[in-house]
Each structure stands twice: as structure tokens, then as C-alpha cells.
Amino acid sequence: MNQQHHKLSNVTHLVQGELLGSADFLVQGLASLEQANENQISFVNGQKYLPQAILSKAGVLIITSDLQKELPKTKQYIIVDNPYLAFAQLTHAFEIQGQHSGIEETAQIHSSAIVADSAYIGHYAVIGENCVIGDATRIQSHAKIDRGVEVGKNCFIDSHVTITGCAKLGDRVRVHANTVIGSEGFGFAPYQAKWHRIAQLGSVQIGNDVRIGSNCCIDRGALDDTILSNGVIIDNLVQIAHNVNIxxxxxxxxxxxxxxxxxxxKNCILAGACGVSGHIKIADNVTLTGMSMVTKSILESGTYSSGTGSFESKQWRKMVIGLRQLADVPLTKLVKRLDHIQTQIESIESTLKMRK
Amino acid sequence: MNQQHHKLSNVTHLVQGELLGSADFLVQGLASLEQANENQISFVNGQKYLPQAILSKAGVLIITSDLQKELPKTKQYIIVDNPYLAFAQLTHAFEIQGQHSGIEETAQIHSSAIVADSAYIGHYAVIGENCVIGDATRIQSHAKIDRGVEVGKNCFIDSHVTITGCAKLGDRVRVHANTVIGSEGFGFAPYQAKWHRIAQLGSVQIGNDVRIGSNCCIDRGALDDTILSNGVIIDNLVQIAHNVNIxxxxxxxxxxxxxxxxxxxKNCILAGACGVSGHIKIADNVTLTGMSMVTKSILESGTYSSGTGSFESKQWRKMVIGLRQLADVPLTKLVKRLDHIQTQIESIESTLKMRK
Amino acid sequence: MNQQHHKLSNVTHLVQGELLGSADFLVQGLASLEQANENQISFVNGQKYLPQAILSKAGVLIITSDLQKELPKTKQYIIVDNPYLAFAQLTHAFEIQGQHSGIEETAQIHSSAIVADSAYIGHYAVIGENCVIGDATRIQSHAKIDRGVEVGKNCFIDSHVTITGCAKLGDRVRVHANTVIGSEGFGFAPYQAKWHRIAQLGSVQIGNDVRIGSNCCIDRGALDDTILSNGVIIDNLVQIAHNVNIxxxxxxxxxxxxxxxxxxxKNCILAGACGVSGHIKIADNVTLTGMSMVTKSILESGTYSSGTGSFESKQWRKMVIGLRQLADVPLTKLVKRLDHIQTQIESIESTLKMRK
Incomplete structure (x- = not known):
């Protein structure tokens, strides 16, 4: 009950595909090859999914021209160059969205704030002094848009999001629930064994088409701004400290x-649970695999990794003991000793030969 | 001041124990052996706690029959088979809970939502279209229960929780503060160097007796659902991505x-800060110790671990250098060289013997 | 537009410095050496920043007496002993803060709660039964201060914070957005293959001058309390489990x-993403570098580290294979074998010499 319904001709038009089937067929949802029923549409993301496609009950399959030739003509197809992209586009058609405009009467909007007529402001949202909310932007319930924050057009700000620190968001930005943008960075001057708070005076600049997941923290800068450039996408529970620039x-x-x-x-990919130290630089097109630990700048594009992988625990304990030995026994020295011994043995052997 | 008061006879009845003491004694709280005063009850969780039990000022001790015989008869006891379980049960009797039913007048409940008469809905909570809230469920202040979400009976949903994506929660589910359930999964199709958002159409299914801590993220599925089965318990700040099945x-x-x-x-235990890659399978009865990194399926039950343990930093830096050598110097080759050298030496020695 | 304006004489007085410049000069903000314009003030944090200081357009520089002598007399200076500390102090002067007192009419305050006249309570905040809010404390919008919680003087509690479990906060405590304090600890008694919840009856004690970032979790104790001592500072997304004492x-x-x-x-520093096991002890003055994994008590002050560092991924895979060998090939045994072989060779060589 969580999806819209569309005529197959419309669906085909949306993905600029070629239809092999009935234009009036009513598509009642998107589903995976295994789960789809005869009223649903699915997609074949490459050769290796052909066996599942043959077994699938889906009423329509999105597929390339080449792969379609290997499937029975009795089914309905939408032919496209890139089925995965077409699927991504179609998800938007089948998504059910909430209300699109208007201001709930329980929302608190400061008299100096500028809210576009086409924006939606949910229940108990608070929009502060001098805020700007752009066209067709949806601010969900309980969001806090603090003094001086500007949100562009066609943005989606979910419930319980806090945006403060005079952050500026571009267009088509999506911020998921309970995320905090523009909160104070972790800046303290140590003096006489105490921490002296450095009030953070910088802000946050977020470009267009940025996506930030749930329960994230994007801190405001200390003096200059924290920056997320156009097209940056961020998953849940991610920490972006002050003055980071992505x-x-x-x-x-x-x-x-x-x-x-x-x-x-640009165009970097950080897999889950990576940790990157402060005041360093990561080049364009760097990929970090999961749980990578980066303590020095990475100046060449490429893929980088950290960690030990996982071990059965008894084996792991032996490995950890090995690591402690590794600190004290440099392997290169062992190799040198072996080379030296090899030389000694060869010398002995030649001595023995001479004396034969 | 944070606990209830109960007569000792009632307390004994609750844990189905045998009382050695005064039925009318008023128990004014639960406490640890060290901290308990003469009006409080404590528990002896095994032989090794006997010395502390002897010193404890607790007015009553929960204990096994065997261990009680080693303690003075002058004290009061509740005899049970499993003191730790009895303690767990008693904590519920001493817990002070908030209001149990009624709807605060500031709550916003959509006219199509069904809220049980015995439910409690706190201040500024928002309950959306077609939501269902079961008997005796408590929704705390500022919670957002979005369109189409269903929450079973006897649940507890704390403040600032966001439940969306048409998630369905079973009975006796507890969700702690500021957690997000059903938010959009991190799904994007890369195309022409940009990320194309895949709207997430799946939902979240949460069984009975599930517990989710604070500031967690449980994402809705892409097409099919994310699933937390009956009895799953989750601590704070945990990320469950789309289509995970636990x-x-x-x-x-x-x-x-x-x-x-x-x-x-089933019955797995993941200690703190574990990271598990996507699209893999972990068998039943697997335990991962803290900070484990799992990148491949684990098909056999058992205990698994990762990481280097901690080092004094100078020693750690030497170990890290050792790791870099380890990549280039396979230990098995060193062992083969040693074996080869050993053979050469033996050959030399036998030559020398023959020539003696 | 995010900072206050001040006369240079006032600024100098605030940091107890000596002014070389015009007392009436209007300082319009703090900025970094690179970004500062002629109306702004910046600071020189040591010898190595002198080249940037020479190039800086800042109207005023905060600097030590010694370093000032190496810069042109044509500029304006504030001479202090510790420019970084002076900078930290000045950030407070240039910070723009929100409203400082009064209760927004949409706030819900229980009749039994005691709220100081000089406190500020934001929109949609909920203050429960028997709460106490001290002088000049600011509670931002949507905060939930649950039954029995006490917050001291001059505190700042940001939006969407949940404080529950009868937590007690000292003076000058700052809690940033969407953090949860006093929520239930992760305590369950396993019995017959199920988890039996242990209701948490302890609380949280937070001292003076404590700072907690955004999206943190500070759990209440099981029986005794969780404790954050005076002056503790915590960044974002940090988990403090039940009965931790810092x-x-x-x-x-x-x-x-x-x-x-x-x-x-006391005086420990845990860098980002550290994990510390339960029921252990860390001594005073311990520093853990980023992503440290601590599974045993650390009883001596010093700096400790964990992890492998990062590798180019192909090299990393070879290293991980090396780690698996390391579990089975103890390096100390290799060294012993080498020593033994060395002895054998020396014995052979002396034999050969004798027979010359």
C-alpha cells in the first residue's frame, strides 16, 4: 500500500524506453525479481540475473535490448540502455510523498523569515529570525531552522532536524531525520589544565543536490566555513567536523x-565506518574500503584499506601476540640475517668443494 | 527518590522466591551490595560476591539456597534459583514510569489514525494519516509517527523518535529517544559521474519484544523490507541499513x-562498534567481539574478532612499520628458506663427518 | 553577518592585553590570517605563522611581544602572553547568541517545575514534573526535560535534546542538539535463550563546565549513577554507557x-572513534590516538594506539594474508631457529679452520 499506480505507457515514457507490451496495462508497483507479482514491474540488471528473470512473476521487466532476446516473447518489456538507472528514475514515480505546500497552523515562523508560498512547513516546526525557505521546499514536523539559516528550492528537511549556525543550503538538498547541521565544532584552547571553549563563528555551506542521512552531525566552522560541495551524498550517523571541505x-x-x-x-567514496584524521588532504577519486583509518594525506587516487579482517577468536589472540613480536622483530632484519647465512653456507660449500 | 516502595512479601511473590524474613518489611529500593542501605534490597550473583555480601548493609539479599547457608542467619533473604534473573524482574517493580494513558491536548493526531483508548500520547507528538497505535502503548513528547506507521500494544516510544516509511512495529517494542526508524536507505545509481537517488519503497518490519536504543537508524528497504525479528535488542547509535534482516x-x-x-x-551477539559489510550472511549463534570488521560471510557459529589491540604508541609505530614489511615478506617463505638452509647445513655436516 | 562589533579598546581590555593601535578602531569580526579583511582581527599562534601574518590583511593582530618585533610597526597589535587563549576568549565576544530569558508561550512547563526568572525556555520545549532550571540557563526549542531532571545555572541545552532518568546537571553545562542524556542503559539478563530487560534505576550526574556535543548518548546507570566530572568535554556521536565514570x-x-x-x-584525551571495553580502568593523563581499541585496563599514563594504518588495497590484502600467517608462525621462534642455525654454521666454520 506504499506505492503509486501508473499506466505502462506513462512508465515507459518516464524512462524514455521502448515498450514491448500493452500501453494501458496498470503497473501497481516496483519490486525485486523474486518478490514481484503480475501487477508489478521489475528490472534485469545484467546477464547474471537472467535465470531469476525467467522465474520472476513480474508483469513487466525493464531490460536491455540484447538481454531481452534471451527471454520469452510472451512477457512485457521496457527496453532501455541502462536498466538500473531506469529503475532509479521509476522509484520516484512510485514514491508516495507527504503534503507539498502550506504551513501547518502549529508551526512557529518568525515575522522576519521569508517562506516561499509553495513551501510546506510541518507541525511544530520552528523557523527563526531572518530565515529563508525556498520554493517547493518541504520542512517536516518538529524541525528547527534557527536564526539566519537559508534553505534553497525543492529541499526536503525531515522531522527533528536542527539547522543552526547560519548554515546555507542549496537547492534539492535532502536532510533526513534528527540530523544536526551547523552545531558548534569541538574547539577548545587548553590552558592551565582546563579546556577553554572557542565559540565557533564560522558557518556551513551546503551545495545543490546534497543528501545527508539521519542522525548526522555537520559542525559549523571555527572562523571559516565547513563546506559540502554540490552532489555530495552522506549516509547515517556521519560526523563532519568544523572546517572540513568535501x-x-x-x-x-x-x-x-x-x-x-x-x-x-571530488568523486571519492568512503565506505562505512571510516575515520579520517584532521588537517589532512585526500585527493580526488580516492576510495576507502570499510573501517579505513587514514592518518596521513592521500595524494594519489586509488583504493585504500585498513584493518586486520576478522579471525576466529583463538586464532586472533595468537595473531595479536604475533603483532607484539612484530614491533620488536623487524622482518627486513630477519631477511638480511637469512641472506647473510645463505652467503656463509655458500662460502662453506665452495670451501668443501675445493678441498674435495 | 527515583524508585518505588514495596512490602517484602510482595517482592518475594514477584520473583516466586522463598522468604527468610519479615513479610511486612518495607523495601525502599534496589541497590548494589556496596551502595545498599538497610531499607534496600540487593542480590548475590554467585560465590565470588560472598565477601561483599557479608559487608553489605542491604536490608534484604536475593540469593540461592546454597550460598545463603554461608551467610549469617540474622539477615533477611529471598531464596531463588537465579538471583540475577530475580533482580532483573524486580527492577520493573521499582521503576517509576510516566503517565500511562490519555492524549495530551497539544498532540496532533490525524483524523484517520486509530489510537487505542489505553494509549498515552505526549505533548507535541504528531501521529499521521492511517497510523495505528495499540493498547497501552506510550508515545512520549515530540515523537513523530508518520503516515501509515503501525505500533503494537504495550510499546514505549520515547521523545523525538521519528518513525516513518510505513514501518510496522509489533508488541512490547521499546524505542529510545531520538532514534529514526524507516528513513530512506542510502541507495543511489551512479551515472555519468553523478549519483541518482533511488527512492526507497520498501518498509521496516519490527517483531515483538524488540528493543532499540537512542540515536539509532533503522532504514526502510529499497524494494523489500528491512526486518528485525522478535526479541532483537539494539544498543545506542547503531546503524541498520536497508534490507538488513536480523x-x-x-x-x-x-x-x-x-x-x-x-x-x-538468530542468537548472535555483536559487541560494540562492530562493522559488517553489505550483502553477506552471518550464521546463527555467532559472537563478534568489540570493533570486529566482517567483510565476508561467517557460515559457522563461533566467536570472531578483529583489530590489533592497543599498544604504547612508540611500540605501535614500530608494529605498523612491521605490518608494511609483512605485506612484502611472506612468513611462509621465510619458513621455507629456513627449512632449506637447515637441509643444507645437515648436508654439510654429514659431508664433514664422512671426511673425518 | 554572523558576528558582533566591538571597539578595539574593549577588545584589548577583554584579553588583558597591551594595545598598539587606535582605541576607537571598530573591530567587525574575528577571522583567520588568510581570510581576515581590514576590519577584522586575527591572531599569530607562533613563529611559523609569521609569513602568513605579514601577508594578512587583518586590521589587528593578537601576538606575543617577541613576535610583534618581527612585524612592521604600521599595523595594529594587541600584545598578550598567549595569543591562542586570547583568541578563544574573544570568540565569546563576537558570538551572536539567541534570546536570553523568558518563556515562549508554546513551552509546556509542569506546575511543579521550578524555572528561574532569568532562564529562557524555547518554543515547544517540555519541562516535566519537579524539574529545576537554574538562573540564566537557556533551553532551546523542542527540548524535553523529563520528570525529576535538574539543570544548573548558565547552561545551554540545544534543540531536540532529551534529558531523562532524573539526571542532574551542574552549572555552565552545554548540551548540543539532539543529544540524549539519562536514557536507559543496555542491560538484559539472558535466561532460556531470551533477553530479560533490567529496568535502569540509576541516574546521571554531570558536573560543572561539562560540554556534550550533538547526537550523543549518555545512559543512566543500572543501580548506581553514570558520572561525568567537572570540565569533561565530549564531541559529537559519542556513546557513554551505564555506570561509566569519567x-x-x-x-x-x-x-x-x-x-x-x-x-x-582525569585529563585524558580520547581522539576520534576510540572504543573502550566495559568494566576496565584507564589511568589519569592517558591519551588514546584515533580509532584506538582498548580491551584491558591501562594503569600507566602515556599515549596508546591501535590499528594498522592505511594501505593501498592490493598491498593491504597481502598484509592481511601475512597476519593470518603471523598467527601460526611466531616470530620469536623464527629468531630462535636463526640463532640456532648461526651457531651451527659457526661450529662448521671452526671445524673447517681446524682441518685447514
Whole structure:
């Protein structure tokens, strides 16, 4: 009950595909090959899914021209070049969205705030002094848009999001529930064994088409701004510290953290739970695999990894003991000793030969 | 001041124990052996706590029959088979809970939502279209129960929780503060160097007796549903990505993250800060120790671990250098060289003997 | 537009410095050496920033007496002993803060709660039964201060914070957005293959001058209390489990987690994403570098580290294979074999010499 219904001709038009089937067929949802019923549409994401496609009960399959030839003509198809992209596009057609405009009467909007007529402001949302909310932007219930924050057009800000620190968001930005943007960075001056708070005066600049998941923290800068460039996508529970600068279209998966003032390039991919130290630089097109630990700048694009992998625990304990030995027994010295011994043996052997 | 008061006879009845003491004695709270005063009750969780039990000022001790015989008869006791379980049961009797039914007048409940008469809905909670809230369920202040969400009986949903994506929760489910359930999974199709959002159409199914801590994220599925089976317990700040499926009674400690479409078996225990890759399978009865990194399926039950343990930092830096050598110097080759050298030496020695 | 304006004489007075410049000069903000314009003030944090200081357009520089002598006399200076501390102090002067007192009419305050006249309570905040809110404390919108919670003087509690479990906060405590304090600890008694919830009856004690970031979790104790001592500072997304006790002025960076009942000393520094096991003890003055994994007590002050560092992925895979060998090939045994072989060779060589 969680999806819209559409005529097959419309669906085909949306993905600019070619239809092999009945234009009036009513598509009642998108589903995986295994789960789809005869009223639903599914997609074949490459050769290896052909066996599942043959077994699928889906009423319609999105597929390439080549692969379709290997399937029975009795089914309905939408022919496209890139079935996965077509699927991504179609999910939007089948998504049920909430209300699109209007201001709930329980919302608190400061008299100086500018809210577009086409925006939606949910129950108990609070929009502060001098805020700007752009066209067709939807602010869900209980969101807090603090003084001086600006949100562009066609944005989606989910419930319990806090945006403060005079952050500026571009267009088509999506911020999921309970995320905090523009809160104070972790800046303290140590003096006489105490921590002296440095009030954070910078802000946050978020470009267009940025996506931030749930329960994330994007801190405001200390003096200059924290920056997320156009097209950056961020998963849940991610920490972006003050003055971090992330390049275009970089993706950061859940539980990762980037420490202060680090600069990350364009088109990078950080898998889950990566940790990146502060004040370093990551080049463009760098991929970090899950749980990577980066303490120094990475200046060449490529794929980088950390960690030991997983061990059965008894074996792991032996390995950890081995690591302690490894600190004290440099392997290169062992190799040198072996080389030296080899030389000694060869010398002995030649001595023995001479004396034969 | 944070606990209830009960007569000792009632307390004994609750844990189905045998009382050695005064039925009318008023128990004014539960406490640890060290902290308990003469009006409080404590418990002896095994032989090794006997010395502390002897010193304890607790007015009553919960204890096994065997251990009680080693303590003075002048004290009061409740005799049970499993003192730790009895303690767990008693905590509920001494817990002070908030209001149990009624709807605060500031709550916003959509006219199509069905809320049980015995439910409690707190201040500024928002209950959306077609939601169902079961008997005796308590929804705390500021919670957002979005369109189409169903919550079973006797549930507890704490403040600032966001439940969306048409999630369905069973009975006796507890969700702690600021957690997000049913938010959009991290699904994007890469195309022409940009990320194309895949609207998430699946939902979240949560069984009975599930417990989810604070500031967690349980994402809705892409097409099919994300599943937490009956009896699953989850600590704080845990990430459960789209289409993850977690088996009955599995426990996941704080800061852990499970990537998309991974299936975890029954009765598993994941200690804190574990990371599990996407699209893999973990068997039943698997235990992962803290900070484990799992990148491949684990098909046999058992205990698994990762990581280096901790080092004094100078020693750690030497170990890290050793790791870099380890990549280039396979230990098995060193062993083969040693074996070869040993053979050469033996050959030399026998030559020398022959020539003696 | 995010900062206040001040006369240079006032600014100098605030940091107890000596002014070389015009008392009436209007300072329009703080900025970094690179970004500052002629109306702004910046600071020189040591010898190595002199080249940037020479190039800086800042209207005023905060600097030590010694370093000032190396810069042109044409600029304006504030001479202090510790420019970084002076900068920290000045950030407060330039910070724009929200409303400072009064109760928004949409706030829900229980009739039994005591709220100081000089406190500020934001929109849709909920203050429960028997709560106490001290002088000049600011509670931002949507905060939930649950039954029995006490907040001291001059505190700042940001939006969507949940404080429950009868937590007690000292003076000058700052809690950033969407953090949860006093929620239920992760306590369950396993019995007959199920988890039996242990209702948490302890509370949380937070000292003076404590700072807690956004999206953190500080659980209430099981029976006794969870304790954060005076001067503790905590970054974002940090987990503090039940009955943890953290000593004065200890700093914990983002994404770290401390498991139950662990005691951490004074003046410790935990860098980002550290994991500390439960029921252990960390001495005073311990520093953990980023992503440290601590499974045993650390009884001596010093710096400790964990992890493999990062590798180019192909090299990493070879290293991981090496780790598996390391579990089975103890390096100390290899060294013994080498020593033994060396002895054999020396014996052979002396034999050969004798027979010359």
C-alpha cells in the first residue's frame, strides 16, 4: 500500500524506453525479481540475473535490448540502455510523498523569515529570525531552522532536524531525520589544565543536490566555513567536523567521521565506518574500503584499506601476540640475517668443494 | 527518590522466591551490595560476591539456597534459583514510569489514525494519516509517527523518535529517544559521474519484544523490507541499513553498523562498534567481539574478532612499520628458506663427518 | 553577518592585553590570517605563522611581544602572553547568541517545575514534573526535560535534546542538539535463550563546565549513577554507557564509545572513534590516538594506539594474508631457529679452520 499506480505507457515514457507490451496495462508497483507479482514491474540488471528473470512473476521487466532476446516473447518489456538507472528514475514515480505546500497552523515562523508560498512547513516546526525557505521546499514536523539559516528550492528537511549556525543550503538538498547541521565544532584552547571553549563563528555551506542521512552531525566552522560541495551524498550517523571541505559528488557511508579542517576531493567514496584524521588532504577519486583509518594525506587516487579482517577468536589472540613480536622483530632484519647465512653456507660449500 | 516502595512479601511473590524474613518489611529500593542501605534490597550473583555480601548493609539479599547457608542467619533473604534473573524482574517493580494513558491536548493526531483508548500520547507528538497505535502503548513528547506507521500494544516510544516509511512495529517494542526508524536507505545509481537517488519503497518490519536504543537508524528497504525479528535488542547509535534482516534474539551493542542487505542469524551477539559489510550472511549463534570488521560471510557459529589491540604508541609505530614489511615478506617463505638452509647445513655436516 | 562589533579598546581590555593601535578602531569580526579583511582581527599562534601574518590583511593582530618585533610597526597589535587563549576568549565576544530569558508561550512547563526568572525556555520545549532550571540557563526549542531532571545555572541545552532518568546537571553545562542524556542503559539478563530487560534505576550526574556535543548518548546507570566530572568535554556521536565514570577535564572526540562501568581518569584525551571495553580502568593523563581499541585496563599514563594504518588495497590484502600467517608462525621462534642455525654454521666454520 506504499506505492503509486501508473499506466505502462506513462512508465515507459518516464524512462524514455521502448515498450514491448500493452500501453494501458496498470503497473501497481516496483519490486525485486523474486518478490514481484503480475501487477508489478521489475528490472534485469545484467546477464547474471537472467535465470531469476525467467522465474520472476513480474508483469513487466525493464531490460536491455540484447538481454531481452534471451527471454520469452510472451512477457512485457521496457527496453532501455541502462536498466538500473531506469529503475532509479521509476522509484520516484512510485514514491508516495507527504503534503507539498502550506504551513501547518502549529508551526512557529518568525515575522522576519521569508517562506516561499509553495513551501510546506510541518507541525511544530520552528523557523527563526531572518530565515529563508525556498520554493517547493518541504520542512517536516518538529524541525528547527534557527536564526539566519537559508534553505534553497525543492529541499526536503525531515522531522527533528536542527539547522543552526547560519548554515546555507542549496537547492534539492535532502536532510533526513534528527540530523544536526551547523552545531558548534569541538574547539577548545587548553590552558592551565582546563579546556577553554572557542565559540565557533564560522558557518556551513551546503551545495545543490546534497543528501545527508539521519542522525548526522555537520559542525559549523571555527572562523571559516565547513563546506559540502554540490552532489555530495552522506549516509547515517556521519560526523563532519568544523572546517572540513568535501569535494563534488563524494559519497560517505554510515558511521564515518572526518576530523577538523580535512579536505576531501571530488568523486571519492568512503565506505562505512571510516575515520579520517584532521588537517589532512585526500585527493580526488580516492576510495576507502570499510573501517579505513587514514592518518596521513592521500595524494594519489586509488583504493585504500585498513584493518586486520576478522579471525576466529583463538586464532586472533595468537595473531595479536604475533603483532607484539612484530614491533620488536623487524622482518627486513630477519631477511638480511637469512641472506647473510645463505652467503656463509655458500662460502662453506665452495670451501668443501675445493678441498674435495 | 527515583524508585518505588514495596512490602517484602510482595517482592518475594514477584520473583516466586522463598522468604527468610519479615513479610511486612518495607523495601525502599534496589541497590548494589556496596551502595545498599538497610531499607534496600540487593542480590548475590554467585560465590565470588560472598565477601561483599557479608559487608553489605542491604536490608534484604536475593540469593540461592546454597550460598545463603554461608551467610549469617540474622539477615533477611529471598531464596531463588537465579538471583540475577530475580533482580532483573524486580527492577520493573521499582521503576517509576510516566503517565500511562490519555492524549495530551497539544498532540496532533490525524483524523484517520486509530489510537487505542489505553494509549498515552505526549505533548507535541504528531501521529499521521492511517497510523495505528495499540493498547497501552506510550508515545512520549515530540515523537513523530508518520503516515501509515503501525505500533503494537504495550510499546514505549520515547521523545523525538521519528518513525516513518510505513514501518510496522509489533508488541512490547521499546524505542529510545531520538532514534529514526524507516528513513530512506542510502541507495543511489551512479551515472555519468553523478549519483541518482533511488527512492526507497520498501518498509521496516519490527517483531515483538524488540528493543532499540537512542540515536539509532533503522532504514526502510529499497524494494523489500528491512526486518528485525522478535526479541532483537539494539544498543545506542547503531546503524541498520536497508534490507538488513536480523534473526530472533540477536543483540547488537552500541556504535555498530550493518550494511545493506546483510542477513544476520538468530542468537548472535555483536559487541560494540562492530562493522559488517553489505550483502553477506552471518550464521546463527555467532559472537563478534568489540570493533570486529566482517567483510565476508561467517557460515559457522563461533566467536570472531578483529583489530590489533592497543599498544604504547612508540611500540605501535614500530608494529605498523612491521605490518608494511609483512605485506612484502611472506612468513611462509621465510619458513621455507629456513627449512632449506637447515637441509643444507645437515648436508654439510654429514659431508664433514664422512671426511673425518 | 554572523558576528558582533566591538571597539578595539574593549577588545584589548577583554584579553588583558597591551594595545598598539587606535582605541576607537571598530573591530567587525574575528577571522583567520588568510581570510581576515581590514576590519577584522586575527591572531599569530607562533613563529611559523609569521609569513602568513605579514601577508594578512587583518586590521589587528593578537601576538606575543617577541613576535610583534618581527612585524612592521604600521599595523595594529594587541600584545598578550598567549595569543591562542586570547583568541578563544574573544570568540565569546563576537558570538551572536539567541534570546536570553523568558518563556515562549508554546513551552509546556509542569506546575511543579521550578524555572528561574532569568532562564529562557524555547518554543515547544517540555519541562516535566519537579524539574529545576537554574538562573540564566537557556533551553532551546523542542527540548524535553523529563520528570525529576535538574539543570544548573548558565547552561545551554540545544534543540531536540532529551534529558531523562532524573539526571542532574551542574552549572555552565552545554548540551548540543539532539543529544540524549539519562536514557536507559543496555542491560538484559539472558535466561532460556531470551533477553530479560533490567529496568535502569540509576541516574546521571554531570558536573560543572561539562560540554556534550550533538547526537550523543549518555545512559543512566543500572543501580548506581553514570558520572561525568567537572570540565569533561565530549564531541559529537559519542556513546557513554551505564555506570561509566569519567574524571575531570577528560576530552572525548567524536564517534567514540565507552562501554558499561568503565572508569576513565582525569585529563585524558580520547581522539576520534576510540572504543573502550566495559568494566576496565584507564589511568589519569592517558591519551588514546584515533580509532584506538582498548580491551584491558591501562594503569600507566602515556599515549596508546591501535590499528594498522592505511594501505593501498592490493598491498593491504597481502598484509592481511601475512597476519593470518603471523598467527601460526611466531616470530620469536623464527629468531630462535636463526640463532640456532648461526651457531651451527659457526661450529662448521671452526671445524673447517681446524682441518685447514
Amino acid at each position: 569535494g563534488e559528488n563524494t559519497a560517505i557511508a554510515a558511521n564515518s567521521g572526518i576530523a577538523g579542517s580535512t579536505v576531501i576531493g | 534473526g530472533e534474539n540477536t543483540a547488537i551493542a552500541a556504535n555498530s553498523g550493518i550494511a545493506g542487505s546483510t542477513v544476520i542469524g | 574524571g575531570e577535564n577528560t576530552a572525548i572526540a567524536a564517534n567514540s564509545g565507552i562501554a558499561g562501568s568503565t572508569v576513565i581518569g
